[in-house]
Structures are given as structure tokens and as C-alpha cells.
Amino acid sequence: MEKDLLQLLGMSADDITLILDTADKLKAQQKAGVKHDFPSGKTLAMIFAKNSTRTRVSFEAGIFQLGGHGIFLSNADSQLGRGEPIEDTARVLSRYCDCIMIRTFEQEEVEELAKYATIPVINGLTDFEHPCQILADIMTIREHKGKLEGLKVCWIGDGNNVANSLIAGCLTCGMDVSVACPEGYRPDKKILDFASSVKGRRFELTDKPEVAAVGADVIFTDVWASMGQEEETAKRQKAFQGYQINDEIMALANPGCMIQHCLPAHKGEEITEKVFEEHAQEIFDEAENRLHVQKAIMYLLMKK
Numbered sequence: 197m198e199k200d201l202l203q204l205l206g207m208s209a210d211d212i213t214l215i216l217d218t219a220d221k222l223k224a225q226q227k228a229g230v231k232h233d234f235p236s237g238k239t240l241a242m243i244f245a246k247n248s249t250r251t252r253v254s255f256e257a258g259i260f261q262l263g264g265h266g267i268f269l270s271n272a273d274s275q276l277g278r279g280e281p282i283e284d285t286a287r288v289l290s291r292y293c294d295c296i297m298i299r300t301f302e303q304e305e306v307e308e309l310a311k312y313a314t315i316p317v318i319n320g321l322t323d324f325e326h327p328c329q330i331l332a333d334i335m336t337i338r339e340h341k342g343k344l345e346g347l348k349v350c351w352i353g354d355g356n357n358v359a360n361s362l363i364a365g366c367l368t369c370g371m372d373v374s375v376a377c378p379e380g381y382r383p384d385k386k387i388l389d390f391a392s393s394v395k396g397r398r399f400e401l402t403d404k405p406e407v408a409a410v411g412a413d414v415i416f417t418d419v420w421a422s423m424g425q426e427e428e429t430a431k432r433q434k435a436f437q438g439y440q441i442n443d444e445i446m447a448l449a450n451p452g453c454m455i456q457h458c459l460p461a462h463k464g465e466e467i468t469e470k471v472f473e474e475h476a477q478e479i480f481d482e483a484e485n486r487l488h489v490q491k492a493i494m495y496l497l498m499k500k
């Protein structure tokens with residue numbers, strides 16, 4: 197493992213497998229009431245420039261369950277919100293804490309933080325990637341399907357941060373990936389370049405959900421307007437008409453096809469309430485696995 201976890205693009209299959217195996221182990225220990233083998237008293241600083249329910253609670257609960265402590269820093273009430281440079285924040289937090297989790301806008305800000313921090317940095321979502329989310333999703337798929345290699349995963353909707361991580365992570369783990377996005381809302385070019393360079397796996401990019409869904413073992417979606425894009429909501433509602441997971445789309449997928457949604461969901465937009473509720477078990481298993489995966493990441497990055 198490298199010092200930081202900033203993105204899935206470029207991460208090795210071995211590192212992803214190590215995180216998933218560690219997450220499975222920590223999950224089993226927690227369910228059995230077995231204490232984790234982890235040095236106590238580690239402190240995680242959590243910087244949030246955007247809203248969060250799952251990421252905040254799962255990181256804070258997770259570090260506590262590992263015997264440590266989480267410190268929540270919002271932009272609004274830390275000096276970051278008053279313009280203190282990220283490189284100074286990195287050097288200060290490195291003197292107090294053992295790890296930093298950051299949720300912000302620009303990926304470059306996270307990279308800058310990691311460059312100046314002497315402690316590990318974890319990306320808790322940027323406009324470019326949401327790596328912890330997709331690691332939890334891959335863990336959930338492996339739990340439900342018993343394997344990853346050879347499965348076909350499908351993304352329907354915005355080619356956003358979650359889609360970017362999905363393409364990088366799922367192709368690296370040996371899955372085929374199909375993506376349906378309207379033109380103008382495609383995944384990042386760096387991600388598409390990676391996808392077209394991967395050998396031995398199928399990657400398909402289309403603007404037709406009914407093409408992407410054929411033979412899928414897992415279908416993913418996410419909101420049409422991400423955090424920071426609120427002003428584009430009306431425009432996006434138009435652009436994404438028809439990019440919905442519904443009964444017609446599910447009928448094209450393989451029998452037993454799973455649904456994954458990072459949440460929060462806008463039911464009636466990117467997914468019907470009916471399909472969401474029929475797959476609620478998988479979707480809330482996915483939300484739960486954020487906790488176990490993030491504990492695994494913290495365990496691996498901080499145990500040294």
C-alpha cells in the first residue's frame with residue numbers, strides 16, 4: 197500500500213484485494229464481538245467542504261471502533277473556510293493526528309494535502325473520484341456474488357466522481373464495465389483513457405441505457421446533479437430524462453442482477469421507488485460496507 201488513498205485510478209489489483217480481505221476480516225470480527233488488533237489512541241482528522249451523512253458517520257464510528265478518535269472539521273468553522281492554505285493545514289494536522297480524511301471539490305486539493313502531510317490522507321470524495329464508495333461497492337458485490345472476475349457491471353446516468361471510481365476499480369478487479377451517459381456528461385478523459393488501455397476486459401460507452409444494461413450482473417446509478425452542481429439541476433433534469441433504472445431496464449439485465457446506489461437517492465429520477473425498494477437489502481448492505489472498508493483502509497494506512 198502507498199502512503200495515501202487518493203484514487204482508484206492507478207491502484208493495483210493486489211492493493212484493492214488487500215483492502216477487501218481486511219474489510220471482510222474486520223466485519224467478521226465486529227459481528228463476532230472480537231476486539232480488533234490495532235494500536236489504540238490513533239486520531240483521524242476529517243475535513244468536510246461538502247455535506248455528508250454516510251462518510252462522516254462511518255469514518256467517525258470506524259475510528260472509534262478501532263480504538264481511536266475522529267475530529268470533524270467543516271470548512272465553515274475551521275480556518276480553511278477563512279483561507280488558511282491547504283499546505284499549512286497539512287503540516288499542522290500532521291503534528292496532532294495520525295491520518296486525514298478529506299471531502300472537497302478539486303482532486304488537486306487532496307493531492308496538495310497529501311504532498312505536505314507526513315501522515316496518510318484518504319479521499320472521502322472529490323469531483324474526480326469517490327474511491328471509498330466504490331471499494332465498499334466492490335466488497336458488497338463480492339459478498340453477494342461470491343466472485344468479481346468476469347461479472348458485468350453497468351452504470352446508467354451522470355459520468356461523475358462515482359462513475360470514474362467505478363470504471364477504474366471494477367476494470368482493475370477483472371469485471372467488464374458498460375456505461376450509459378448522455379453526451380456531454382461522460383466520465384473524465386483520464387478514466388476513459390485508462391479504460392481503453394485495459395487488456396482482456398470489455399469496456400463499453402454508449403448514450404443508450406437499454407444497450408448498456410444487456411446482460412448486466414450489477415447496475416449502478418447516482419443522482420443527476422452532484423454536490424456543487426445545484427445550479428445546473430434544471431438543465432440536468434432535462435439531459436438525463438430516460439436515464440433511469442426501472443423495470444424495463446432490469447428486464448434486460450441478467451437474472452439476479454444487483455443494484456448499487458451510493459445514496460442519497462432521488463427516487464423517481466435516476467431510479468424508480470419500486471426497483472429501489474426491491475433491491476433495498478443490497479443498497480443498505482452497500483451503505484454498511486462503507487464502515488468496514490474505511491476501517492480496513494485506516495487499519496492498513498495507520499497500523500505501521
Ligand code: CP
Nearest residue numbers: 248249250251458459
Ligand atoms: N455515499 C456517500 O458518500 O454518502 P454521504 O454523502 O452521506 O457521505
Ligand code: NVA
Nearest residue numbers: 356418422423458459
Ligand atoms: N455524485 C454524488 C455522490 C454523493 C455521495 C456527489 O458528488 O454529490
